[in-house]
Amino acid sequence: MALQYAMDIFSKCYDFKDAETVRKSGFYPYFIPIEENRGSRVVMNGREVIMIGSNNYLGLSMDPRVQEAAKKAVERFGTSCSGSRLINGTFTQHVELENRLARFVGREAALVFTAGYLANLGAISAVLGRKEHVLSDRYNHASIVDGIMLAVGLTGGQVRMHRFHHNNPEHLEKTLAGLPADEPKLIVTDGVFSMEGDIARLPELKKVADRYQARIYLDEAHSLGVLGATGRGIEEHYGGGRYADLLMGTFSKSFGGIGGFVAGDHTVIDYIKHMSRPLIFTASMPPAMLGAVMATLEIIENEPEHTRRLQQIARYMIKEFKALGFKVGVAETPIIPLLIGNNDKTFMFWKALFENGVYANPIVSPAVPPDRSLLRTSYMSIHTDAELDQVLSTCQREGAKLGII
Ligand SMILES: Cc1ncc(COP(=O)(O)O)c(C=O)c1O
Incomplete structure (x- = not known):
């Protein structure tokens, strides 16, 4: 048994028995x-x-073409970028992937992060400021909630979070109606909800957003490669209109890798690029993954x-x-x-x-x-x-x- 002080920050760890109890019961399903x-x-x-x-x-993490692309990228660029995007960690591959992703989702620009989690954390916390409101679906993914929490922390509690009923534009509207008209607002929603498997009512959310001059941030983690005739996600699913102002995606699902991105107007992406702590204060997405994801993107586009x-x-x-x-x-x-x-x-x-x-x-x-x-x-x-x-x-x-x- 490790040393324990009388008053110990680790007391809760020593007292934590839940996992051990379930392990002993033979029903422990994790790790x-x-x-x-x-x-x-x-x-x-x-x-x-x-x-x-x-x-x-799409089963692409085992596709020989994707694996080969990862190997080639390692041979050319090594196993790590060894630094932040901001300084020594941007490789030509990051820029190429960003340009290709922007084209794929029909936006001016894209920005690649080291994980999907970091993309939500980094983009949401960057765009939210003091005396601004964020309206978040109750079933949104934890990475969205954490992005909002980071914004709340960074602004000393001056970002206001409001949760609306799951996939419910009517409740969203009611919530918006109660907020000051002259304070900026961001609506955040998953495209496909990760536990329930349902699709956001995006066209209706967009109508509400327009009435209140609110921007929409859409998490496409489970929609890209999944929804739409060519896998371009929820906007294609709803007929190809443009509903989201910022669109986030991850490479850990249909793309069979790890990493994430946000896409939108050039000026907004440029702002996030210079303001996002989870982009700037961690090392960039490594070459093997950049190679793999580019190969996957090509497969999704062509097949x-x-x-x-x-x-x-x-x-x-x-x-x-x-x-x-x-x-x-x-x-x-x-x-x-x-x-x-x-x-x-x-x-x-x-x-x-x-x-x-x-x-x-x-x-x-x-x-x-x-x-x-x-x-x-x-x-x-x-x-x-x-x-x-x-x-x-x-x-x-x-x-x-x-x-x-
Ligand atoms: C809706 C949603 N957004 C973001 C993420 C985070 O992505 P990643 O696991 O690629 O970091 C997940 C992961 O489960 C997710 O389900």
Whole structure:
């Protein structure tokens, strides 16, 4: 046992027993190492399981072209940029990727960050200032909330945060109506919500935004490569109009890598570039990832069949889960939650599936309210029909045993 002072900052750590208790019960689902990645299947605890818990929606992290591009970039530029974007850490590849991303999402400029999390943290905290308001959907991702918190901290509490009901433009309007007309406002929303798998009502949000002269910040983490006929995301899904003033994306999902970006008007991106602490005070996205993401972008642009297959899988799985009697809420994308509403049962269902060759993600309180605990399933374009049917039959059998269906 480590040294403990009578009054010790680490007391709460020594007192923290929750994880150990669950580990001892045999239902601990976190930090299980993946021993081998075989695309739609992985090896965990020495056994092969079908992976329905990954955000590698287009299966591109295992694509030989992407891997080759990563290797070539390492050979040319090394393993690290060894510095911040601001000073020695901008490589020609960053600039090339930014130009290509801006073209892909139809914006004047883009700015690449080392992670999607940092893109939200960095862009949101940079654009929010004193006596300004941010309106955030209640189900927005933690990285958005943290970006707002950073802005609140940096302005000594002078950024005002307001949360509106999930995907509810009517409540957004009501909230906006109560704010001073002469103070600037930013509306922030996920495009596809990461737990529920539903799509933001963007055209309606935009109408409300225009009425109150508010800007829209859109997180496209789960939409790029997923929504729209050519994978260009939620704006393409809604017919190609321009709804967002700033658009954020991440490379850790459809792009099969790590890193993120924001895109928008040149002047706004230039401002963020010079004001964003999470851009300036960390080392830049490394060469291997820049090479890999550029190869992925090319595949997404030239081979829309991967996105089409993913969309077909999503429709099939939603229909089949509903037919089996599972509650899938408002899912309309390859993120399909199986709503259970009880933490213990969620862990039991997760374990039963895992032992029977299927890996999914249990999401319990406090990540969601206790009555919304769920098994988050997500699909990749590389899943075969046979794998999907095996997932369905395993869920049906184990779900029935636990009284979930
Ligand atoms: C909606 C959303 N935004 C941002 C992020 C952060 O992206 P990354 O994991 O690439 O840092 C995530 C990751 O889960 C996400 O789901």
